[in-house]
Amino acid sequence: MELADKTIGFLLSVISLSxxxxxxxxxxxxxxxxxxxxxxxxxxxxxxxxxIPVYAGVALLSLLCIFIGSVMLKSKKKST
Known part of the structure; x- marks a missing residue:
């Protein structure tokens, strides 16, 4: 598994640098x-x-807000 992680990390680094x-x-x-x-x-x-960066930023913030909202709802259901 370590080799796969290194390969994925290398590919992500190459893509990001490109x-x-x-x-x-x-x-x-x-x-x-x-x-x-x-x-x-x-x-x-x-x-x-x-x-392109504006739409990517809006999409990232939207997904982040949805994730945080879902985590807050799940934690509220567990506590009650």
Missing amino acids: IFTYYTFWVIILPFVNTDHFIYNYFLPQEFALI
């Missing part, structure tokens, strides 16, 4: 590149650079 690198290049470096450059074919329009 997403971070892509987003950083997209938001910080790409605005300084000419719009007719071929690299623009690999990136979404700039509007999505703000829309």
Whole structure:
């Protein structure tokens, strides 16, 4: 099981680093590149650079609130 945990951890690290690198290049470096450059074919329009994190944050907060609410309801049922 230890090897599987290390493999999953490595894959999650690689995926997180890839997403971070892509987003950083997209938001910080790409605005300084000419719009007719071929690299623009690999990136979404700039509007999505703000829309995607906002929706992801709202979804994360919603799931967190649902989880905390369900835990509070379960703990209230156990105490009575």
